[in-house]
Amino acid sequence: MSDSSPFRMQLVHLDLKGAPPKVSYLAEIFPLFHALGANGILIEYEDMFPYEGPLQLLRARHAYSPSEIKEILHQAKLHELEIIPLVQTFGHMEFVLKHEQFSHLREVELFPNALNPHKEESLALVGTMIKQVMELHRGIRWFHIGCDEVYYLGEGEMSKQWLQQEQNNMVKLCLTQMKAVASHVLIHHPNVKPIVWDDMLRGISEEYLTESGIAQLVEPMIWDYVEDMDVHVKVLLMDKYRKCGFPKLWVASAFKGATGVNQSLTIIGHHLKNNIQWLKVADSGPAEMLQGIVLTGWQRYDHFSVLCELLPMGIPSLAVCLQTLKHGGYTDNVKKIVEKYLGMSNLEINNFMRYVTGWFSPYHRKRKMIHPVMIQHIQPDAISLLTRWNAIIQELQAALERIFYPDAVEEWLEENTYPTIQKLQQLLQDLDAAIAAQS
Missing domain, CATH: 1.10.287 (Helix Hairpins)
Structure with a gap:
């Protein structure tokens, strides 16, 4: 990383729940990621992982084989890109819970998005998924367990009964599952630190977060993809997490896939502004806490929605954002560097009136x-x-x-x-x- 960048790690997010690239294409673009300033990949496998045994039905038709996973890891190592796997373990579980075999583990019977946190079989299922992914990712330092957007949590029949007990509430319900999964990771893989998306933590009071002990188990990843993001609010949120005892945290911007569920053309200007705002946050927040930034590239909003911009369409945006983060801002020189890497004569950032x-x-x-x-x-x-x-x-x-x-x-x-x-x-x-x- 350049001395101008406040981010020690800059990771590119590969969302494989839609239009997953062939391994041959990943081998082509990993060198470009590295050249542009990335030093890691957050890879969200979803149904592209080659699950085995009772989990084999989770595989997509063109799921990667174990040898292809090894080739992805080899190519990443070759180009100095540290891999962090992401496996959803609470919300966004559609690719698992849509199957009849696992439908009884839904929080709400009709909806396949969230896992029922009350059943022992739920944790066993998640544990098996984590185990199989870990077996092909030996030596990793972090493992992302998801836990974002747990919609309809508390609306299942078991949750309703549980919440009627005086000592129980929604916050406790959420944190209990999050802690159980994180503890499972740490018990079986003590050298691997769990990461969670932070949206389910943001609204919890400092006192409750501190007392819960969650800060000793996970590193939150604060995400926001809007172009006019409130820097002051994000700095306050980072400070809140620091006061609650979290020693480290991450942030997440976007380079594509965050401006419309059926967006087909990447709006570079939007993502550039978003990443510039994150630079301001990093410059103002507690620097010693900051592990790095992930540039998310969503391919679908969820398992059932249409495709957003394809990965190749987002490459110019990714290049602009990575170079902006690396150099601490967007300048004419950054523009020239990006044009050189991409072989483009004139990179257009802004959209014009139609x-x-x-x-x-x-x-x-x-x-x-x-x-x-x-x-x-x-x-x-x-x-x-x-x-x-x-x-x-x-x-x-x-x-x-x-x-x-x-x-x-x-x-x-x-x-x-x-x-x-x-x-x-x-x-x-x-x-x-x-x-x-x-x-």
Whole structure:
């Protein structure tokens, strides 16, 4: 890391619950990650891990094999990228609880998102998942156990009965499961420190957090992906965790996948601003606590949602953000460095106004209204874009197939390519109709 960066570790998050890249592609981009300033990977396997035995049904159709996992780890080590596995153990358990065999372990019978924390079998299930992942990741220093967005916690029948007891409350319910999983990791792997997303901890009082003993078990990872993030609030939160006894913590920004559930193009400017805000937090907060930053790259909002921007689409944003963190800010020099690494002549950070949405909206199109000047702005670009789409669609499909497995290619093309072509075709038809109406 550069002396300008307050982050000792800069990790890239690989979210494999959607469009997981082939190992051959990861081998291509790991050197780039390292060159841009990353020194670690937070890898969220979800259903891409080769679970065995009674957990084998969790595997996706194209799940990595054990030998492929070893190759990923080999490539990471080759390029000085420390691996931290992430396995969800409380919330976001859809990839497990959607299966009938494990549906009885749901917190709420109808919803497959959260694990029932009252059943011994729940902890046994999580323990087996952790054990199998650990077996292929020997020598790691951290293990991320998730625990974010535990929606509907407390709404299951067992929880409702448990909460009726006077000494019980929602905070205790959450922390009991979190501590149980973290303790399991520490008992079986004393040299590995558990990490948790911090959103379930934020609202808990200092007194309760301190008394709970959770600070001795986990390192929180504070996450926020908005571009206008409140620096002062985050500094206060870090200080709160320090007072509660947490010796170390992490923060998490985003480089893609956090601006819309079906976002297909990465908004670089948004993510750049988010990471700059995190630099300000790091400069103002307790530096001795800070382990590092993870740049998240969400591929789906959850197991059942559509794909966000594909990983290759987010690479320019990742490059900008990593270099900004490495150099302590975004400058013309940083821009030139990124352009050099990516082989781009002119990197665009900001989005520009779209003439179509402003001057040829559905309102205008229905009434065949358009300013004559706007025809000259819209029509040539729309024709050119449609021509280019038709010309490159086969080339695009071939490129996607080189990086991703067939089901991801099919989903992305159906979700993003075909609707776009249809919209362009309809736009040109409406434009012709508006032009005809004016003549």
